[in-house]
Amino acid sequence: xxxxxxxxxxxxxxxxxxxDRLGVRCAAAxxxxxxxxxxxxxxxxxxxxxxxxxxxxxxxLAEALKAAVTQTGTPIxxxxxxxxVLFEGSDEGNCAGLGLLPGRxxxxxxxxxxxxxxxxxxxxxxxxxxxxxxxxxxxxDAEFYFLHSYRARPARADDVIAxxxxxxxxxxxxxxxxxxxxxxxxxxxxxxxxxLLQNFAGMSSx
Amino acid sequence: xxxxxxxxPCLLVHNGGLVKTTRFADPKYVxxxxxxxxxxNEKRADELMVLDIDATSQGREPNYSLIxxxxxxxxxxxxxxxxxxxxxxxxxxxxxxxxxxxxxxxALADLTLVESSASxxxxxxxxxxxxxxxxxxxxxxxxxxxxxxxxxxxSAHSLAQQAEKAGAGELVINSIDRDGTMSGxxxxxxxxxxxxxxxxxxxxxxxSSVNEMLKITSRHQGVAAAAGSLFVFKGKYRAVLIQYPTPxxxxxxxxx
Numbered sequence: 001x002x003x004x005x006x007x008x009x010x011x012x013x014x015x016x017x018x019x020d021r022l023g024v025r026c027a028a029a030x031x032x033x034x035x036x037x038x039x040x041x042x043x044x045x046x047x048x049x050x051x052x053x054x055x056x057x058x059x060x061l062a063e064a065l066k067a068a069v070t071q072t073g074t075p076i077x078x079x080x081x082x083x084x085v086l087f088e089g090s091d092e093g094n095c096a097g098l099g100l101l102p103g104r105x106x107x108x109x110x111x112x113x114x115x116x117x118x119x120x121x122x123x124x125x126x127x128x129x130x131x132x133x134x135x136x137x138x139x140x141d142a143e144f145y146f147l148h149s150y151r152a153r154p155a156r157a158d159d160v161i162a163x164x165x166x167x168x169x170x171x172x173x174x175x176x177x178x179x180x181x182x183x184x185x186x187x188x189x190x191x192x193x194x195x196l197l198q199n200f201a202g203m204s205s206x
Numbered sequence: 207x208x209x210x211x212x213x214x215p216c217l218l219v220h221n222g223g224l225v226k227t228t229r230f231a232d233p234k235y236v237x238x239x240x241x242x243x244x245x246x247n248e249k250r251a252d253e254l255m256v257l258d259i260d261a262t263s264q265g266r267e268p269n270y271s272l273i274x275x276x277x278x279x280x281x282x283x284x285x286x287x288x289x290x291x292x293x294x295x296x297x298x299x300x301x302x303x304x305x306x307x308x309x310x311x312x313a314l315a316d317l318t319l320v321e322s323s324a325s326x327x328x329x330x331x332x333x334x335x336x337x338x339x340x341x342x343x344x345x346x347x348x349x350x351x352x353x354x355x356x357x358x359x360x361s362a363h364s365l366a367q368q369a370e371k372a373g374a375g376e377l378v379i380n381s382i383d384r385d386g387t388m389s390g391x392x393x394x395x396x397x398x399x400x401x402x403x404x405x406x407x408x409x410x411x412x413x414s415s416v417n418e419m420l421k422i423t424s425r426h427q428g429v430a431a432a433a434g435s436l437f438v439f440k441g442k443y444r445a446v447l448i449q450y451p452t453p454x455x456x457x458x459x460x461x462x
């Protein structure tokens with residue numbers, strides 16, 4: 001069972017539509033009381049960092065998801081800006097992130113010659129697996145859709161599950177324990193995305 | 207930086223159905239929008255662009271229920287344009303599950319709309335559309351809005367730079383005089399605009415073949431190729447047939 005955290009940013013219906021077709025039970029939650037106990041969580045996101053954090057805080061979902069992850073080891077998948085807010089903060093905004101993963105989010109140009117980089121990073125790109133993890137099973141060199149100008153810079157190198165090259169390699173899938181983040185959009189990545197979401201749906205609480 | 211070339215079907219919505227125009231006129235009915243999205247899902251299109259060509263001219267709001275239906279069905283990224291005039295609308299469309307909102311008329315009239323929209327949904331989700339037309343001698347390029355009916359002051363070059371500065375995440379160049387003609391993209395204009403902005407660019411209008419689309423994307427960094435007629439008509443009699451190149455057709459096309 002999957003609960004998609006609906007804080008008004010990101011493609012909730014694309015996720016629910018996809019899980020419906022896969023026969024995986026799923027529901028959307030706009031407030032903490034709607035989160036189905038024991039379900040895996042998805043934190044979708046399209047948008048700016050501060051807007052995402054403000055809406056997460058205001059809806060009470062920020063506290064609820066932190067509690068679920070830290071107290072019961074509930075698996076959570078952050079997508080795009082939903083991944084970025086898992087970190088401690090971002091150069092895109094001023095709000096503090098959820099802090100579930102140590103590190104920050106920085107501009108794509110920061111670590112590779114930014115001047116010549118066409119941004120945002122927009123389009124289909126491949127992932128290279130850097131750490132074995134159930135969520136990327138069967139997905140080495142798979143293509144995913146990306147749309148972003150900021151990237152994660154995890155404090156711990158072994159939180160990188162997969163990397164993607166654009167100008168230079170950046171972490172495209174990160175995670176530790178039950179916390180997983182993907183910079184790409186699995187809900188919009190045809191069968192590689194479906195596979196990743198199926199992999200995530202199969203994970204269970206620690 | 208070897209991103210896969212983006213080949214994008216561009217679908218026009220008119221009176222609730224899908225149409226294909228020629229030089230922004232003579233809409234020809236080509237089918238049902240939801241059905242087309244399903245076919246492009248099966249064909250694994252890179253991305254879809256859906257433009258409601260009635261909304262601005264009728265002075266009405268975007269059709270949110272249609273957008274929600276298409277966004278839910280779409281298993282590839284979706285760009286929506288048509289009738290968007292406020293940051294609230296941009297926000298609402300993104301919340302329906304659309305990755306990118308394209309704004310032409312309203313953005314060119316007031317670039318603060320781009321700025322305020324980008325600050326809410328992020329630059330990556332705001333695309334600015336320039337509808338371009340060359341003069342009778344094929345020389346000067348003018349920029350238009352309201353589906354080509356209104357001339358905008360300023361060159362394509364300066365408007366593109368202004369859009370980038372205001373926080374647009376993508377530039378869409380829509381050639382009015384090549385629309386539906388399948389006579390080839392306006393490549394000199396693509397090259398000129400590529401040189402003056404860093405944004406990803408999507409070009410639409412004139413695509414003659416998949417091969418031409420691949421050539422455009424390989425010659426110009428960060429340029430995606432969109433097409434209408436090429437993906438909805440087949441043969442010289444322009445029979446309606448939704449089509450999209452398979453991965454092997456894409457990789458075996460001659461390039462250069």
